[in-house]
Amino acid sequence: MINRGFRYRLDPTDEQELMFRKFAGVCRTVYNAALYQREAFWKQHLRTEGKHVSYAGQCLELTDLRAEFDWIREVSATCEQQALRDLDKAFQRFFDGISGYPTPRRKGENDSFRFQGRDIEVEKLNRNWSRVWLPKIGWVRFRDTRPMIGKLKNVTVSLDPLGWHVSFAREIEHEAPANIAPAVGIDRGVANSIAMSSPLEGEQFFSVGKERLAVLDRRRRKHQRDLSRRRRGSKRCGNARKRIAAVAAKGARVREHFNHVQTTRIVRRFGTVCIEDLNIASMTASAKGTVEEPGKNVAQKAGLNRSILEQGWGQFEEFLTYKLAASGGVLVKVDPRNTSRKCSNCGHIDARNRESQASFRCVECGHEAHADVNAAINILQAGTRPSVRAPARRRESRKAA
Template structure:
C-alpha cells in the first residue's frame, strides 16, 4: 500500500541563506496577496475568476516587468505553488470546507515549497540538502528519510527555519494489533479508555501561563517596533513555541501508544469550536458565568482534542486499524448495565451511579464504554448495509474505515 509521509528537520542556514529565505517567503506572500486582490477586483466587476493557468501567465508578466523585477530573484516554482495554494483555498471555500481566503501577513506562516524533486538533492550522510537559489543547507539529521522525495517545504517559526520533506513509498499491508477500545475525552483526565486505563492531561499552556503573562506584560511596556520591543516579542514567541512543542510531543506519544495496541478506536465526535464558544453574549443579552466559561474554554483548547483525533486517524490507518467517530450525546449519562438514560446518573464530575439499577463506576470509564458500544453499533450498520445517520461533522476516518477493512 502507498504511504505519504513527511519528515521535518531544523535547518542551520548561514546568514546569507537566511536573508534569501526571508526574501523568497516575502515574494511568495506578495504574489499570493496580489493574486487574491486581483480575483476580488474581478469579482466586484462581474468578471469570471482566473484559473491557475491564467494566474501563471500574469506571474510571468510580473516577473518581467520593471516595477516587480525583484520577483525574478526568487525561484519560479515556489511562486507558482503559491498560486496553487490560492486556487485550493478558493476550492475549499466553494466546497464550504473553509472560510474565504484572507491576505497573508508578514511573520505569520512564512513558507515556500519546491515541488520538483529533480531540482532537489538530499545528502543524509553529510546532513545537508541542495535547494535552487539557496545552495547546500545543513540540517539537524535526527532520523532517516524513507521513500522517494516528492516535494520540500521550507518554513519559519519563532525565528528558526525548518524543512519538511514529503516522501512516498510502498509498505506491506499491516495487520492490526489488539482489540477495540472506546475513548472518552475530558479535562480532569485527558483520555479515558473503556478498559479503565487513562492518560493524565499535560496542560501545557497552564504550566507556562505565568511566564507567558510576565513576558507579554514586559512587551506591552516597550515602544512598539523598537529594538527592545522586538527582543521582548521574541521571548513571547519562544514561550508559545515551547507550549506548542510540548503539547504536540505529548499528543504524538499518546496517539502512538493507543494506535499500536488497538485495532479499532471509537471516539466521540466532539465539536470543539462549539464547545469553546464565548459565553459573553451581547450588550442586549449578556451571558452568565462568563469568567467560569472562559476558564473552561481555555482548558478545552489546551488539550488539543482535534489534533489528537487527527493523529489517531492516520496512525491507525498506518497500523491497519481504523477510527470510528460516534455522536457524544448522553455517553456519560447512560448506564452500561441497564441502559437507563438520566442526568441524575452522573452524581459528580467523576462519579456515576445509576438511579435505576444502582450500577457505580467512574463517569469517564462509563462514557468510554458507551462510546465503544456506539462504535460497534455503527460498524454493524455499515457491514449490514443499514442506514445510520452519521455523526455531525463526520470525519474522513469513517470513509477510510472500509478501505482499512478491505
C-alpha cells in the first residue's frame, strides 16, 4: 500500500467561502483550546481523574461544548475531532523527539479543516470540472486536472495565497517491482540545480526556471517597497501583504513543478540514485552571530542562503524518496565531504582541483571536466561501493537467520 495526495483548486461561491472561513476558524479555536487545556490543566486533570488528558477525553468534552454553543455546533463534528487528533499526534511526535513542542494555530497560517473519506462524495461534471460534497457545506466545484485512483481516506480543504484548495488523501494498492535499472549520481548545486553523472535524454544539467523566478523576485521586491510605505494595520497594508504572499506562492509552485518533473524522469530511467547527505538547515543558517560576537559577510551569506533555498533541495530529496520506493528503486545518501575536490579519474583530493565554479582540473593527473559532473561521478562511485550498502545486507541476513 502507498499513500498519495491529489490536490485541486476549488471554485466556491461567496456563501461557501464564508462557510470555509467559519469551519477553519472554529477548528483552529478547538485546537488552541485543547492545547491550552493540556498545558495548563494537566496536573489538575491527573489529580482529579487519575489519568492524563487524552484525545478520547477531549472528544467527550467536545460533545458537551457542541451542545452548549451554537457556533461550534454549526461546524461538522468530524472536522473538530480531526483538529483534536492533529493535536494528539503533535504531542506524540514531541514526546518521541521527532518534532518540537506544539504551538497555537494562527489565522492566515493555519486555515484548513479535514473530513473523513466516508463522509465525502465526488462527481464528474465535464472534462475539466468536478464537484465534491462536503458535510454542512454542500456541493463545491473544483478544477479536475488529473484522475484519482485508490481508496479515499480523508479530504482536506485549505487556504493559501492563491485561493482555496481541496486535497484527497488516497490509499493505493501497489507492489513495488524488482528494479534492475542502472545507477546514477546527482550533485545538487546553485548554478545548476541538478548535475548528473549519466546524461538524461542527452542532458546533464537541469535548473529551476531562473528567468521566471527572477521575474517573481523583482515583483516581490516592488510589493515590499509598496508595503514599506503603507501604514501598519491599514487595508492597503493588508492588500500589499497578500500580494507579496501570492508572489511567494507562485515561486514555490515553480520549484515544486520542476522537482516533480525531474524526479519522475530520473525514477523512470534509474533504479539506484546516489545523492549527498546534506544538512540543509545548517547550510542555510544565518551568519549574523550575536551582539558580543557578530558574524562576518552577513549579506553574502544571506544571498547564498536564498540561492540554496530557491533550488528546493529538500523537496527534491523528498520526491525522490517516495517515487523510488514506489518503483522498487533505492536512494543512497553519501558523505558530502570532498566530493567537489576529489578527482573522479585518479581519486586525488586537492582544493586546487576546483579552478572555478564550473571548471575542474586535477593537479595530479590533468583530468578535466565540469566541476558539477565530476562531483556527481564521485557521488555515484561512493554510493555504489560495496561497503556503502553492506550494512543493510548484513541486517537482512540476520533477520533471515
